[in-house]
Amino acid sequence: xxxxxxxxxxxxxxxxxxxxxxxxxxxxxxxxxxxxxxxxxxxxxxxxxxxxxxxxxxxxxxxxxxxxxxxxxxxxxxxxxxxxxxxxxxxxxxxxxxxxxxxxxxxxxxxxxxxxxxxxxxxxxxxxxxxxxxxxxxxxxxxxxxxxxxxxxxxxxxxxxxxxxxxxxxxxxxxxxxxxxxxxxxxxxxxxxxxxxxxxxxxxxxxxxxxxxxxxxxxxxxxxxxxxxxxxxxxxxxxxxxxxxxxxxxxxxxxxxxxxxxxxxxxxxxxxxxxxxxxxxxxxxxxxxxxxxxxxxxxxxxxxxxxxxxxxxxxxxxxxxxxxx
Amino acid sequence: xxxxxxxxxxxxxxxxxxxxxxxxxxxxxxxxxxxxxxxxxxxxxxxxxxxxxxxxxxxxxxxxxxxxxxxxxxxxxxxxxxxxxxxxxxxxxxxxxxxxxxxxxxxxxxxxxxxxxxxxxxxxxxxxxxxxxxxxxxxxxxxxxxxxxxxxxxxxxxxxxxxxxxxxxxxxxxxxxxxxxxxxxxxxxxxxxxxxxxxxxxxxxxxxxxxxxxxxxxxxxxxxxxxxxxxxxxxxxxxxxxxxxxxxxxxxxxxxxxxxxxxxxxxxxxxxxxxxxxxxxxxxxxxxxxxxxxxxxxxxxxxxxxxxxxxxxxxxxxxxxxxxxxxxx
Amino acid sequence: xxxxxxxxxxxxxxxxxxxxxxxxxxxxxxxxxxxxxxxxxxxxxxxxxxxxxxxxxxxxxxxxxxxxxxxxxxxxxxxxxxxxxxxxxxxxxxxxxxxxxxxxxxxxxxxxxxxxxxxxxxxxxxxxxxxxxxxxxxxxxxxxxxxxxxxxxxxxxxxxxxxxxxxxxxxxxxxxxxxxxxxxxxxxxxxxxxxxxxxxxxxxxxxxxxxxxxxxxxxxxxxxxxxxxxxxxxxxxxxxxxxxxxxxxxxxxxxxxxxxxxxxxxxxxxxxxxxxxx
Numbered sequence: 066x067x068x069x070x071x072x073x074x075x076x077x078x079x080x081x082x083x084x085x086x087x088x089x090x091x092x093x094x095x096x097x098x099x100x101x102x103x104x105x106x107x108x109x110x111x112x113x114x115x116x117x118x119x120x121x122x123x124x125x126x127x128x129x130x131x132x133x134x135x136x137x138x139x140x141x142x143x144x145x146x147x148x149x150x151x152x153x154x155x156x157x158x159x160x161x162x163x164x165x166x167x168x169x170x171x172x173x174x175x176x177x178x179x180x181x182x183x184x185x186x187x188x189x190x191x192x193x194x195x196x197x198x199x200x201x202x203x204x205x206x207x208x209x210x211x212x213x214x215x216x217x218x219x220x221x222x223x224x225x226x227x228x229x230x231x232x233x234x235x236x237x238x239x240x241x242x243x244x245x246x247x248x249x250x251x252x253x254x255x256x257x258x259x260x261x262x263x264x265x266x267x268x269x270x271x272x273x274x275x276x277x278x279x280x281x282x283x284x285x286x287x288x289x290x291x292x293x294x295x296x297x298x299x300x301x302x303x304x305x306x307x308x309x310x311x312x313x314x315x316x317x318x319x320x321x322x323x324x325x326x327x328x329x330x331x332x333x334x335x336x337x338x339x340x341x342x343x344x345x346x347x348x349x350x351x352x353x354x355x356x357x358x359x360x361x362x363x364x365x366x367x368x369x370x371x372x373x374x375x376x377x378x379x380x381x382x383x384x385x386x387x388x389x390x
Numbered sequence: 391x392x393x394x395x396x397x398x399x400x401x402x403x404x405x406x407x408x409x410x411x412x413x414x415x416x417x418x419x420x421x422x423x424x425x426x427x428x429x430x431x432x433x434x435x436x437x438x439x440x441x442x443x444x445x446x447x448x449x450x451x452x453x454x455x456x457x458x459x460x461x462x463x464x465x466x467x468x469x470x471x472x473x474x475x476x477x478x479x480x481x482x483x484x485x486x487x488x489x490x491x492x493x494x495x496x497x498x499x500x501x502x503x504x505x506x507x508x509x510x511x512x513x514x515x516x517x518x519x520x521x522x523x524x525x526x527x528x529x530x531x532x533x534x535x536x537x538x539x540x541x542x543x544x545x546x547x548x549x550x551x552x553x554x555x556x557x558x559x560x561x562x563x564x565x566x567x568x569x570x571x572x573x574x575x576x577x578x579x580x581x582x583x584x585x586x587x588x589x590x591x592x593x594x595x596x597x598x599x600x601x602x603x604x605x606x607x608x609x610x611x612x613x614x615x616x617x618x619x620x621x622x623x624x625x626x627x628x629x630x631x632x633x634x635x636x637x638x639x640x641x642x643x644x645x646x647x648x649x650x651x652x653x654x655x656x657x658x659x660x661x662x663x664x665x666x667x668x669x670x671x672x673x674x675x676x677x678x679x680x681x682x683x684x685x686x687x688x689x690x691x692x693x694x695x696x697x698x699x700x701x702x703x704x705x706x707x708x709x710x711x712x713x714x715x716x717x718x719x
Numbered sequence: 720x721x722x723x724x725x726x727x728x729x730x731x732x733x734x735x736x737x738x739x740x741x742x743x744x745x746x747x748x749x750x751x752x753x754x755x756x757x758x759x760x761x762x763x764x765x766x767x768x769x770x771x772x773x774x775x776x777x778x779x780x781x782x783x784x785x786x787x788x789x790x791x792x793x794x795x796x797x798x799x800x801x802x803x804x805x806x807x808x809x810x811x812x813x814x815x816x817x818x819x820x821x822x823x824x825x826x827x828x829x830x831x832x833x834x835x836x837x838x839x840x841x842x843x844x845x846x847x848x849x850x851x852x853x854x855x856x857x858x859x860x861x862x863x864x865x866x867x868x869x870x871x872x873x874x875x876x877x878x879x880x881x882x883x884x885x886x887x888x889x890x891x892x893x894x895x896x897x898x899x900x901x902x903x904x905x906x907x908x909x910x911x912x913x914x915x916x917x918x919x920x921x922x923x924x925x926x927x928x929x930x931x932x933x934x935x936x937x938x939x940x941x942x943x944x945x946x947x948x949x950x951x952x953x954x955x956x957x958x959x960x961x962x963x964x965x966x967x968x969x970x971x972x973x974x975x976x977x978x979x980x981x982x983x984x985x986x987x988x989x990x991x992x993x994x995x996x997x
Binding site for chain 2: 108109222223224225252253254255256257258260261279280281282283285286287306309310319320321322323324325326327328329330333334335336337340341
């Protein structure tokens, strides 16, 4: 097992709001290995976007990382000065967003914007940069790259804009790509194209991908490993086949039972009782306890992470005894 | 269960849509004003049977949202007929239209936007009652409490405001409002698109219960093929304003005939590994509705397209068992 | 919302200042040490005396206590501000809401009329109307009110245009609610907020305009006190008795600035973008 490209250890992120302190991240643990796609899946408010932003040091106003580590290729990122992070962003770790046009400035052509990224991080001549830009656009399978270089973002469709964003993100040879709901706003046929592209890029460019999404089916088809997030914690993680088809944590099971499937027409969708906690006053013990049908006395204490299969862990007291066997 | 898209007994047909067309005319350009015609809907015909669900599925720009609005006449169609229990509501004078509104209602996609943030729950759910009935405030309040309880909310929510609720609860409020006048037909316009999957499950369960208890007819619009398959009896697949395939849910899924339907099915990510098929990756994106391709609108992206496909427009043909498809192949 | 406002120290201070002045204005007859002088009684023996223990802010050219006159003078000044803005909102907001919501010829007609009023510089228009109507507090208020309503019409119209596309308005139409009812129940309440935000700052500007009109003699007439007409006279005695001009001037400055700061604070509270993450 090779070393992970990035390791997040026990990350805690707090936000100061009018209503009090919100514990957005409550001890995140995850690793992304070389050339793999790790899915980070969860519902609204679980902290998945914040995890991505924390890695890049792009936490919005009012937020503060209070403890934990983010280790990227052996270097601790937390505590590094802004100047260091600015060199990391775009060059070593890149991000694409839900809104395909989010990374694109409407006032500049696509070519100008890719060159701006390259200028920031590399020393190369105009000619070299232009050639590389054409190469990148071809890599993301855009037709007629030289023409695309001269177009403005508003002239492109959502899918094309997202491809351009990916090209920009990878133009300086990033080692980690964070995709934050990158296909959620795209049509399903276009989403299929982009997911396909990301798969190929992982192989040809050797980039690791952290795919943040709420869609379990996308994870099932695209990722090798997955981490399930609930209330700011990773409650289960492991290979996709195991987590989705032999899920151990009650929340994961609940999510899967609530998801409509092609083969389950007519069977009622089982909802998870209760609602997601607000993060204002996280309970002492397991955060899923109020909604869990297996809740026990001991769940009032913080559950440990237990191994439930090869490389498969779950944070739940149901599995604590198994370990001691 | 009635599997087909058409029915033989006319009394079973609650809503009948014939040749519905909607063109939006825009004038573009600052100096030289050109007109641009967006063909949102072109000759859409479908039937919805009583107490059944017709699913309408398509991607962005296909016109499904416009379809829902035209059927309810929230937007005036350019041409066509919409029969409710035999009455063409597109020909009804506006004054009488208000009365028909009682029988057909809509639940919108985004509950954060479809509820007036400045109105209390009582105000929101009571609005249809105040508009159409002569109930006094006490009677309205009682009825609102009844409606809230039916959708799974408590009576003490009466005086609260939308922002105090979660997305799922707000959608329940919207559903309570839609049911206030006891309509028989509901257009559900992507009602769970803005909700998390576990909340979606709750709302979909609620829809099933209500359909059974109140004998409702649904038009369920969504871009999510898996969800549409789950909830619908019959499905219409829409591409660029035209129905390109229509049939029972099982027919469409097990035997998709139109290449676009096949592509849609294979592009939709599936949780179950056994159901994962070889992806048919389409090239390009959905064309601009103002500038549709000639002949069959799908031909530029179709792997099986022939010369004919770019010249002649296909029509919906019944290939048996109520399964209709619009394709030259 | 109140919690949000509490965070803005400046806005909070401004709010207190305004409340204090309003209170002072309402209680003027009881607070003023020399009510008769405030209303006009002369006191020539003490004319133009500097601030002292008997006259905290000094006396004016006829020996009247400046503090008392300022307290009484705050009433017309403040009432111009509130009443004018109140009038402007009452006329302008519904007009704008109707124009924006219905569109078409109604929109065109209303906005043309609005444009006509907007094309005149406000102060000049106010002066012209005031001069035509004659001097006096009531006419000043009418004059300024007539120049002010168009801004609210334009503001309300812009809001109404974006509101009419909102889903909840579409939902009301789907229910079959009549158009005017939609305007009343949905458009007006949602148009009110930006108008109120604008109004908060505008009160300060209206007070300034009222003061300007009084300054040139069109407003409250002597011997009744008003900050503007006090300045008219004070101007002539500035070298000998600067306090006569400084205190009313300072009062005007503080009041106008307070409304401006309060308006900024209120706007930040209502603007979802400047609101802190929840």
